[in-house]
Amino acid sequence: MTVACPSGLGGRRPPVERVRLDTHAHVWYAPRLVRTGDFQTPPSNALHLPWAPLLLVGGGAWLLRVAGFFHRGGALGYPVDYDEGVYFSAAALLSHGVLPYRDYFFVHPPGVALLWAPVAALTRVVDAATAFSVARWFVPVLGALSAVLCGRIAQSHWGTRAGIVAALVYAVHPEAAATERGFFLEPLLNLTCLGMAWVLLLPATGRRSWRQDAGAGVLLATACAIKLTAGVWVLAVVWALCLGGEGRRAVRVIGTAALTGLIWLGPFLVLAAEPMLEGLLRFQVMRPPDGELSTARRLLTMLGESHWGGALLSLLGLAVALGRLRRRDAVAERLFSAAWLLTVAAFLSAKSYWGQYNAGLAPAAALLSGLGASQLLLRAERHSRRFAAAVTLAVGLAALSALPVALRSANQRERGLLAIGGSIRAAVPPDAPLCAFEPAWAIAAGRLPGLPVGSPALVDPYGLMLHDALDGPSRFASAAAAFADDRTQRTVLPMLARCDALVLLGRGEWQLSAASERWVDEHFTRDGDVWKRKP
Template sequence: MVRDRRGVLLLAGIALVALTTRFLPYVLPGVLVTQREYDDGVMFAAALSMLSGQWPYEDFVYLHPPGSFLWLAPPALLAGVVDEATAFAVARILAVATGVANTVLIGVLLRRFGTAAMVTGALLYAVWPVAVATEQVYLLEPVLNLLLLVALWSLSRRALAMTWIAGIALGVALTVKYWAVVDIAVVAVIVAVRFGARGLVRFVAGAAGAAAVVALPFFVRAPAEMWQQSVMTQLSRPPAGTSLAARANRFSLFVDVPWLDALVPWLVWAALLVALLVIALLPLARALRARTRASVWPDAVWWGLLAVIHAVLIAASGVFYNHYATWVLAPLALSTGAAVAALSHRRVRRGLVAGIAAVAVVTVIAGLTAVRPTSLRIDEVTAWSSTRECVWGDPTKLIQADTVQRNIARGCAFDVDPFGVGLVLVGPDAAGDAVQDEPVVHQHTWRQLERADGVVLGTEPAPRAGGGPGRFAEEFAPAGSSGGVGMWSRRGT
């Protein structure tokens, strides 16, 4: 009972660390609603649009499966009570809570391996900078991690009935991001070797049923558009050209401490990742050497396989963004914790735990020093936008101006995902971020701007706004700025 209580307290302490690292940037007024990402604004704008009667794929371009924004429906509902920026802040708090939940689930899965394993795996995930940064805003990889961890926890119960839960969790994950098909395939193998055909049928039925409940209404309404936007457009995206060094550096433990990170070559972080992946495969190697039946392989074997598969897919992907690396970290943290439990030397285990604790301290200190005030005053932006009939702009800034749902109610044209629209308009020849400079995109933008009497963008008008800075300046005059949000009013209004 005493040991059990100590484990609970330790896990609660690690959860507090995860909460602290993720919420630290938001302790100052206004920071919680400043723009830190592009995608979280797109997905929240999609949730607001859906609640206003707009259908993704049919009424607006959306490049992800529908579960990605339905996750945001509860905070988006608050926009009917408070302003959209406040509801957006709640969505970010939900993202932070997702990161804390991931940390706790890793600790729960590792708890039976001992205190050292639990502390190592959970604390590593709690403080690894790329996981921290990703889970400070709403992005899809943390949700994939959460649903995968729920599935792995279900299977750890070794009960046939729990295969339903694993299937439902990963079916929902598939509607969030199609990457989940990889986890469905691996977990299906686990279920098949442990529970046979009965378990596999339950798992597949749970996954298919959950995916159908979430995605089928959208597919039935606009099958061609959903397929083209969420599948074909994503598959035809041009390579981002991100170097191996840049990808490896996302796994740096000191990326939030620039002066310290600059002292460490990227090869060190690449070597660390490779070493952890090799360690993750050791349980599989031992099982194969002992000719153990797959049906009795320990969970650590499957965790290691998942970590390696995730890492290989991320390394080989033609398109790479920093938050992709977070998808590797959940199974990798599990594998690392299990590996620590397998060490026979107590001093080595304690040393590793102490090293992770030291990284945790550095991460928290880095978070404290990275907190920056903002000059953004949401009330100024919303007060100005309330005097406009139609406000055009990027999704996050439209949310900050509290005008997404008002635009829809008034029939004002804007894009939930301007970059996604560019990819669809240009097609397979789209050249990455340069897609916004294509003439067809400029023409599309100007058609939307013709009715707008207000614009919210950055403090400088983007070249694509109105087909170029010169043309934009002829039509719109600066009306002020606040914390990076530039406001322009149509001349004569």
């Protein structure tokens, strides 16, 4: 005899894994279920859900990202952000023995430099411009993997429709797509956080559970070694597990993460503890504000404008997740709702905020979108087929609402970088010390800051100069106000004095004070984009 399992899903019987129960008179088979949101799925079945639709979305995500490279300028012809130049330079310099913190000021954990170092080591074989162009093609792969992983996590817990929606929302997320064409922190950060969530939420018991918790801890520490804002995922993991009565698991995950963090940071702490703590802690806490300063505008950038469709689904999923907060088995709902809320709070309270930071919100937002969509579609099925079809169409349009913006982003072109690189190549000998206020300008010329070894390692002039602004009793209302003060010029001017050529352009003119610009005029002569030292 088999025990019937009422579905409550409009006639759909949920999949079950039968468990043998012996009684005196009969053999009964009772279903053992794991709740996953819109239906209940046993752990064994969750591992055999279809991959094909998710891989298809992942392929589309990759094409959307590499679309920015199909033009005359190639990968270097797509706009290169200031931060990209900093991170690529840091990764490439590792292969030349030039270390962050010890040899130059760096305001992020070392993970991005270490993880990209094997790719950036191409600079040992070819010039920096070629290495950068080749390495940039690797980044869209990370975005495609993140889209697939978003879909797989949602599919495993809330059904295939939830997985497809989550993968689509991530694939067309404008900021995620844009950052996953270059050397930003977010491509590595998102993939690592999603990998951590995937490992953490896999069904397991006994020794396998211990191994999974250790793996999740390693990935969590890796995320924190990439960007400090990954700390929101640490809090989310603790919240998700402890509220479900799994405090021991939380201890295992966080304990493993702490040990792994020591492995990531330990060597640099030994070599340059004070500069490292200055960059990672003091600078981040005390730095002058920059970027979008309005809280309302930050919130609108995160949830409105190009994100309206995904944001509506995310907010619906957030409401569903919060409604399940007390369920012991709702670990995924607690994890992603906490990560979303904490990330939004971190962005609203941060000293600096730029639109590209929204890419860090994409994983939690996409997964909550999948949850919200699954619930919406489930309720629609209880009505007529026509109504269900209309709701399905609306959900699809909402999930893809950001696609036009993502396509416009892919069509952007870098109009001046290649010309600047050509000017530097023509005007500055390869062995002459060069100081460029945008690292990408030197990269386009086939050079790296700090090379030849012994040259000024001006990897991040923006961070270096703002760090100097902290030495004093007064605080500045903005980065622009800080750059006008002589304190910000204290370290950079001696470095410029050691260079044979400077590239200032708009950024250098913004960061140099009036007195520093006069000093440049006295010691250098402008030749197009390059300032050459006077004889």
